Amino acid sequence: MALALAATPQASYNFSGLITLTSGQAYDAASPTATKPSTTSQSALLYDTGTNYPNLIKIVPSTSANNFTSVGMRVIGWSKYIATSGSDPYIPTVLADVTLGYTSGTVASLSVNGVSNFFFSSATVAVSVPTVNIYTPATAAGANVEPASVIIDCVGSLLIQVQFKATGTTPKMGAFWYTI
Numbered sequence: 001m002a003l004a005l006a007a008t009p010q011a012s013y014n015f016s017g018l019i020t021l022t023s024g025q026a027y028d029a030a031s032p033t034a035t036k037p038s039t040t041s042q043s044a045l046l047y048d049t050g051t052n053y054p055n056l057i058k059i060v061p062s063t064s065a066n067n068f069t070s071v072g073m074r075v076i077g078w079s080k081y082i083a084t085s086g087s088d089p090y091i092p093t094v095l096a097d098v099t100l101g102y103t104s105g106t107v108a109s110l111s112v113n114g115v116s117n118f119f120f121s122s123a124t125v126a127v128s129v130p131t132v133n134i135y136t137p138a139t140a141a142g143a144n145v146e147p148a149s150v151i152i153d154c155v156g157s158l159l160i161q162v163q164f165k166a167t168g169t170t171p172k173m174g175a176f177w178y179t180i
Helices: none
Strands: 043-048 056-063 069-080 090-101 109-112 115-119 122-125 132-135 149-153 159-167 172-179
Touching: 043 056, 043 172, 056 069, 056 159, 069 149, 069 172, 090 132, 090 149, 122 132, 122 149, 159 172
Parallel strands: none
Antiparallel strands: 043 159, 056 115, 056 149, 056 172, 069 090, 069 159, 090 122, 109 115, 132 149
16 A cells, blocks of 8 residues: 655744834835835845745734734735836735734743833734734733734735834834735
8 A cells, every 4th residue: 555645845934033023004006116125224124036936925913012002914915017118117006004002911031132022912904905814812802822823825926015004112122924
């Protein structure tokens, strides 16, 4: 009797690092551009699909403290179009717009690279954006400490950029992520 094995490549698990935000600042504009988008003071470029063509991306957002307000994360997919002459334009698509919140219990935290990362336990997706699958343990019980995460369809995006916003004293945010 022959045995068959079905396998898929294992995901590469990554961390953007914590980015220092300007407190109370809105998301960066996501406008078509002739230059490749990059990491900014309010965002991180998570991946460039040079050799990898994922369909989904899972993101677990984190922050440097457990008391920020007006916390959000927006995910932008960038597609590069080939121009007949001149620069090839990058066109953005909003893939997710998520409001993040903390548990009413103990906020889960972990030191990564010597820096404390606190995790959100609730995620709410804004209306009028594509379907986003969320895992938000705070909906089951306010005291849950499991981190919230989102899984987003990113088919057709050459680049994935995550944008952050928060209000508080020197807010920093980042994302643990992998593609599927």
